[in-house]
Amino acid sequence: MNGTVPSMQFALVNGERSRPKKGLRGHCQYCDGEMVAKCGPYIVWHWAHMPGSNCDPWWGPESEWHRGWKNLFPEDWQEIVHFDERTGEKHIADVKTPHGLVIEFQNSPMSFEELASREAFYQEMIWIVNGDGGSLNPNYFNLGLMWEGAISFRPLVRYVKWMSRSRLLHKWSAATTPVYIDFGFQGMWRFFDFRLEDDVGAFSPLDQNWLIEACLLGESIPIAYVSEEDEEEYISRLRSNHLDENDDMSQ
Numbered sequence: 001m002n003g004t005v006p007s008m009q010f011a012l013v014n015g016e017r018s019r020p021k022k023g024l025r026g027h028c029q030y031c032d033g034e035m036v037a038k039c040g041p042y043i044v045w046h047w048a049h050m051p052g053s054n055c056d057p058w059w060g061p062e063s064e065w066h067r068g069w070k071n072l073f074p075e076d077w078q079e080i081v082h083f084d085e086r087t088g089e090k091h092i093a094d095v096k097t098p099h100g101l102v103i104e105f106q107n108s109p110m111s112f113e114e115l116a117s118r119e120a121f122y123q124e125m126i127w128i129v130n131g132d133g134g135s136l137n138p139n140y141f142n143l144g145l146m147w148e149g150a151i152s153f154r155p156l157v158r159y160v161k162w163m164s165r166s167r168l169l170h171k172w173s174a175a176t177t178p179v180y181i182d183f184g185f186q187g188m189w190r191f192f193d194f195r196l197e198d199d200v201g202a203f204s205p206l207d208q209n210w211l212i213e214a215c216l217l218g219e220s221i222p223i224a225y226v227s228e229e230d231e232e233e234y235i236s237r238l239r240s241n242h243l244d245e246n247d248d249m250s251q
């Protein structure tokens with residue numbers, strides 16, 4: 001187990017999924033452990049387990065980035081216990097849509113073993129990874145990333161050269177389900193490929209709204225098609241759309 005006591009956005013209070021409120025106590029919908037609502041002016045309100053409790057080992061503390069993304073989806077799609085009837089194994093998915101897609105948001109690195117286990121367990125899933133190299137982000141994703149030219153326009157795929165530590169891309173290149181990287185002010189990119197030998201990867205830009213809408217409707221997530229002349233303008237428009245989205249998320 002990873003030693004962290006997981007915090008959550010929902011707990012069961014008298015059998016109902018509830019958000020934290022001052023003084024409220026409840027039970028974990030996964031392990032049935034007792035939970036206490038933690039509410040204060042300087043923290044992200046959450047439910048906390050008692051020290052030493054043994055909950056889902058895949059679940060850790062959540063960042064505001066994580067919460068912001070989850071809250072773009074309906075409440076009753078969030079923190080859903082996913083149960084495998086064949087093996088009896090269960091885990092809590094960040095978001096599970098009624099169409100059967102699991103969306104996992106990943107703010108911090110995880111081991112290859114855990115990556116593979118989660119993909120095997122959920123099967124129909126996508127990853128959304130925090131690639132914004134903000135000061136508190138352990139990924140430092142933006143460091144040394146060089147956005148090079150397009151490999152193709154239909155669909156639009158760009159070539160990216162990595163100039164420094166590429167530990168994170170090494171990790172995500174092992175994923176077998178789609179990986180979307182949220183580069184913050186640089187927009188959203190679907191991660192296609194990464195070659196370890198020369199630190200070169202391939203990414204395709206997309207509008208965050210397309211991704212959300214496709215997940216809401218149970219459709220496949222679109223890929224950008226654009227003409228060569230329009231490419232630069234197109235990408236800068238996607239980036240500014242994404243900035244607007246982030247502004248909305250924090251309100």
Ligand SMILES: [Zn+2]
Nearest residue numbers: 028030031055
């Ligand atoms: Zn629990």
